[in-house]
Amino acid sequence: MKTKITEISEWGRRLEVEIEAEKVDKESEKALKQYQRRLELPGFRKGKVPMRIVESRYGESIRNEVVGRMLPEFLQEAARAEQLTPVAPPQITEMNDEIGSPLTFTAELDIWPDIQLEHTKGLKVTRSLHEVTDEEVDTQLREFQSRQASERSVDRALEGGDVLIADLQRLDENGEFIDGEKFEERYFVIGEDNAPSPEFEEALLGSVAGEERKVEFSYRDDLPNEELAGKTEYFMVSVREVRERILPDLDDDFAKDIGEQFATLKDLRSHLEMEISGRWEQMSQQRERSDLITELIEKNPFELPQSMIENYLKTMKERSREQQGNNRDTDNELSDQEKEGAIRNLKSYVISEAVRKQYEIVVSDEEFETYLEERAQRLGIKLEEIKKNARVDDLRRELEEDRMFSELMKTAEIKEETV
Numbered sequence: 111m112k113t114k115i116t117e118i119s120e121w122g123r124r125l126e127v128e129i130e131a132e133k134v135d136k137e138s139e140k141a142l143k144q145y146q147r148r149l150e151l152p153g154f155r156k157g158k159v160p161m162r163i164v165e166s167r168y169g170e171s172i173r174n175e176v177v178g179r180m181l182p183e184f185l186q187e188a189a190r191a192e193q194l195t196p197v198a199p200p201q202i203t204e205m206n207d208e209i210g211s212p213l214t215f216t217a218e219l220d221i222w223p224d225i226q227l228e229h230t231k232g233l234k235v236t237r238s239l240h241e242v243t244d245e246e247v248d249t250q251l252r253e254f255q256s257r258q259a260s261e262r263s264v265d266r267a268l269e270g271g272d273v274l275i276a277d278l279q280r281l282d283e284n285g286e287f288i289d290g291e292k293f294e295e296r297y298f299v300i301g302e303d304n305a306p307s308p309e310f311e312e313a314l315l316g317s318v319a320g321e322e323r324k325v326e327f328s329y330r331d332d333l334p335n336e337e338l339a340g341k342t343e344y345f346m347v348s349v350r351e352v353r354e355r356i357l358p359d360l361d362d363d364f365a366k367d368i369g370e371q372f373a374t375l376k377d378l379r380s381h382l383e384m385e386i387s388g389r390w391e392q393m394s395q396q397r398e399r400s401d402l403i404t405e406l407i408e409k410n411p412f413e414l415p416q417s418m419i420e421n422y423l424k425t426m427k428e429r430s431r432e433q434q435g436n437n438r439d440t441d442n443e444l445s446d447q448e449k450e451g452a453i454r455n456l457k458s459y460v461i462s463e464a465v466r467k468q469y470e471i472v473v474s475d476e477e478f479e480t481y482l483e484e485r486a487q488r489l490g491i492k493l494e495e496i497k498k499n500a501r502v503d504d505l506r507r508e509l510e511e512d513r514m515f516s517e518l519m520k521t522a523e524i525k526e527e528t529v
Contacts, residue, residue, distance in 0.1 A: 111184070115192045121220045121415040125200065127188045129213040137180065138173045138209075145172060169209075177207050185217060195222040198417035220415030225464050229409035231521040235401040238394040238529045242386045250382045251360060254368055261353040267316045270301035273353035274314060281344040285324060295350065306333060307343075314347060321349045390529075402518050403458045406465070414456055422452055462514065469517045471510050481509050 112128040146164045150156045185200055200219035207213045261273055268274055276298070280291035300311050309327035317323055326344050333339040358364050365378040372378040423444060430444075444452070465471075473481075482505065486493045496502060 111187060111191065113188045113191050115194070118218065120413065121197075121223050123192075123194060123219055123221055124203075125185075125188055125192065125194070125217045125219060127184060127215055127217070129184055131210055131212050134173075134177060134180065134207065134213045135209065138169075138176045141172050141176050142169065173207065173209065177205075177213065181215070184213075184215075188217075189219075194219070196220065197222055197415050198421040220417040223412060223414060223418075223460050225410065225412045225460060227406065227410050227461070227464050227468055230406065230465065230468065230518060233402050233405040233409075233518060233522045235398045235405075235519070235522050235524055237398060237524050237526045238390070239526055240387070240390040240394075240529050242383050242390070246386050247379050247382050250386065251379070255357050255360060255364070256355075258364070258367065259355045259357050261355055264352055264354045265319070266352065267318050268300060268314060268349070268352050270315070271355055272300050273355060274298040274300055274317075274349065275351040275353065276314075277348040277350060279346040279348075281324065281346055283344065285344065287346070299355070306330060306338070310343075314349075317347075317349050317352075319349050319351055323347050323349075398519070398524075399515050402515060402522065403461060406461045406518075407454070407457050410461070412457075412460075414453065414460070418456060419453060422456055423449065426452060462511065465514050465518065466510060469514065471514050471517070473506055473509050473513070478506050478509065481505070 111130075114126040116124040116126070118124050142161065142164055145168060146159060146161060147157045149159045149164060149168075151159050151163070154160075181202070189196055189200075196219045198220060200217040203216050203218055205213075205215040207215075264272075274297075276296055278293045278296055280288045280293075282288055298311070300315070305311055307327050307329045310325060313325040313327055314323060324344070324346055326342065328340060328342045329338045331340045358367070360375060362374045365372040365375045368378055372381065426444060426448070482496050482502075483493055485505070486496050489496075496505070
């Protein structure tokens, strides 16, 4: 194989490749013989059609098929020979594959942006400091208390904090039943902060078992499901049962029910305080790292290859289509905000790779083994369980990122703020 590389833009390259004729001709002959063994034509038994007839009728198409099958391999080999890392499939612009002549082709491709960082020191980051309050711990305790609640059926009107068991029949705007839209034995905890529609719950307060009510309500505007957010609905609600929720006392016995390691309620409160503090520290660390990446992008401006962006956006659209359902007739065009976020993600990844290279961040197998052992111990699982996980390689990258950000933080200008 002969190769020649030409720079056509900052990250664009033209790759000219020549493959000796014998290599392609040999594969073409092999494919022709395989096809001959399967071929049946009038006047000839299967596998007995003369080769000259096979070549005259099918030789060109079979050779084209062989060349098409071999091209990706040739492209990979040529890219490796020129030490190129394509960011998207190369585009063939010219090709000559005449029988008996060398196969020659020209491909254009964008390569991985191997940027040189000039400004990595003195980056400005904000560190969030948070002191956990009793109120935060109390809120967490109430959530545990709610999960441990028992229920009993009561013969009275529905109140806030009760459980409602009801059948729902969707209605149209005229109050008529919609066929196929009946939902039986639905369970509602009345008065929860994250209720999809407080209006729905308010409309049913005071109802009793056996009662039917027509309700009109709207979903919250801030629901994650955009199809439901703010939507007005009409239902006939048939109350089956009203249940009273009985919350356990917040005492030492309650703490023991949550976990054997908690001998007293005080122990549980201390544990929750540590957990909440850890979450705040994690959020602060994420902000610090985001600040570092933002600073690096601003202080080391560079452009991404266009094909890299297009390939990434295409993947995002396909993923969005899969999440929404392939059969749904939905508009999968990305918003400007999504495109800007995609470009930032790509630049963040390129920047991270450049930092890793500049600071020579490498994790040895021994270091990674120790890291996995510590993680397994922290999670309370066996080391082999982590090693068998399909995403174990992500943990190596996680460790590399920890070291990368630690290097950047050594010289960063840190501004602390209390939150």
